[in-house]
Amino acid sequence: xxxxxxxxxxxxxLTDDDLYLQQLSNGTEKGRYDSTIHLQSAIKxxxxxxxxxxxxxLTLETGYPLRLIDFGLYQYKCVKALRELVVTRRNELGxxxxxxxxxxxxxxxxxxxxxxxxxxxxxxxxxxxIDDGDL
Amino acid sequence: MRDDDVIELQxxxxxxxxxxCPNEQPVRLVRLAPFRIDRYPVTNRQFQRVLEAGLYQxxxxxxxxxxxxxxxxxxxxxxYWNDDHWNQPSQxxxxxxxxxxxxxxxxxxxxxxxxxxxxxAAGFGKRRFPWGDAEPTPEHANYxxxxxxxxxxxxxxxxxxYSLNIASSGCRDMAGNLGEWCIDNTSPDYSWxxxxxxxxxxxxxxxxxxxxxxxxxxxxxxLRCASRDYYSPTVRDxxxxxxxxxxxx
Numbered sequence: 001x002x003x004x005x006x007x008x009x010x011x012x013x014l015t016d017d018d019l020y021l022q023q024l025s026n027g028t029e030k031g032r033y034d035s036t037i038h039l040q041s042a043i044k045x046x047x048x049x050x051x052x053x054x055x056x057x058l059t060l061e062t063g064y065p066l067r068l069i070d071f072g073l074y075q076y077k078c079v080k081a082l083r084e085l086v087v088t089r090r091n092e093l094g095x096x097x098x099x100x101x102x103x104x105x106x107x108x109x110x111x112x113x114x115x116x117x118x119x120x121x122x123x124x125x126x127x128x129x130i131d132d133g134d135l
Numbered sequence: 136m137r138d139d140d141v142i143e144l145q146x147x148x149x150x151x152x153x154x155x156c157p158n159e160q161p162v163r164l165v166r167l168a169p170f171r172i173d174r175y176p177v178t179n180r181q182f183q184r185v186l187e188a189g190l191y192q193x194x195x196x197x198x199x200x201x202x203x204x205x206x207x208x209x210x211x212x213x214x215y216w217n218d219d220h221w222n223q224p225s226q227x228x229x230x231x232x233x234x235x236x237x238x239x240x241x242x243x244x245x246x247x248x249x250x251x252x253x254x255x256a257a258g259f260g261k262r263r264f265p266w267g268d269a270e271p272t273p274e275h276a277n278y279x280x281x282x283x284x285x286x287x288x289x290x291x292x293x294x295x296x297y298s299l300n301i302a303s304s305g306c307r308d309m310a311g312n313l314g315e316w317c318i319d320n321t322s323p324d325y326s327w328x329x330x331x332x333x334x335x336x337x338x339x340x341x342x343x344x345x346x347x348x349x350x351x352x353x354x355x356x357x358l359r360c361a362s363r364d365y366y367s368p369t370v371r372d373x374x375x376x377x378x379x380x381x382x383x384x
Binding site for chain 2: 061099101103110116
């Protein structure tokens with residue numbers, strides 16, 4: 001499900017460049033995970049709300065029942081077991097940024113990555129989403 | 136395992152880098168002045184002594200940015216310090232930012248290795264992995280084959296656990312378990328190194344720093360001696376530890 005579709009139904013102004021999207025998880029015994037992303041950037045990157053993968057519901061490990069996926073961001077910016085989306089003008093540190101010092105921005109950086117489908121390591125020289133042409 | 140267990144090394148020329156990845160190129164001959172490197176990564180037992188001696192209270196051990204970082208975030212011990220998967224005495228200390236690693240090394244009268252020193256100690260420019268060219272197995276190191284760790288609830292292993300994980304220099308546990316902070320900032324490749332003599336790449340303290348060796352969350356390729364990774368100096372996750380170096384007299 002495109003994130004833009006859900007936010008449009010909710011009446012969010014998708015052209016407002018000052019908006020952020022805070023994601024809040026269901027929470028576990030470890031706490032409630034959260035992360036905030038720049039809304040318009042996520043829309044431009046075609047972020048989705050995923051509830052199934054390969055025609056099967058998400059598993060607990062992959063974020064059941066719902067996970068926001070922005071392919072231009074590291075996964076710590078995409079909260080699993082999503083319960084609530086809050087449109088805000090405050091870009092605040094999320095769980096992993098506050099706990100373990102990861103960057104607030106979270107854009108995928110030039111590095112080696114493991115391409116699961118190809119089962120091989122690739123060097124990605126760009127930033128943001130890795131597409132088929134980079135493999 | 137002794138605290139003063141260090142190995143003295145120098146190189147009149149070793150091949151730094153590899154043709155396997157663009158950020159490991161160009162491969163070139165690198166010379167290193169004599170230095171001493173810790174045989175083992177810093178353990179929780181070692182770190183505790185320095186913590187109790189006032190590491191987090193002594194501003195003189197910290198850079199200005201590092202001191203500001205721990206003050207701003209009210210940091211007084213490593214992350215995972217109370218987690219029994221990571222806090223055992225013989226496990227390598229983790230959950231420490233680059234600044235905490237550097238402050239510890241200053242307390243010990245040492246510093247962090249340059250990535251050239253680290254790579255030389257790992258493989259002398261000849262070995263693909265610290266133990267040789269054989270592909271890793273679970274008997275060699277704590278790593279994640281295909282980036283899939285065997286258990287989701289991971290833990291590190293004692294620094295002397297893997298009898299096969301010995302570099303030709305004698306350094307232990309350089310592949311897997313925890314990556315290791317280096318002093319260098321990251322770079323897309325080695326084109327900045329124009330003379331190959333004690334190379335070190337320092338741009339800005341707040342910029343990302345090199346991490347070497349792979350971890351229990353990294354795959355086989357990350358265990359190669361020439362493989363490079365990097366993280367922000369603020370990162371305090373359970374994938375990075377460190378060892379120290381000093382100048383040889």
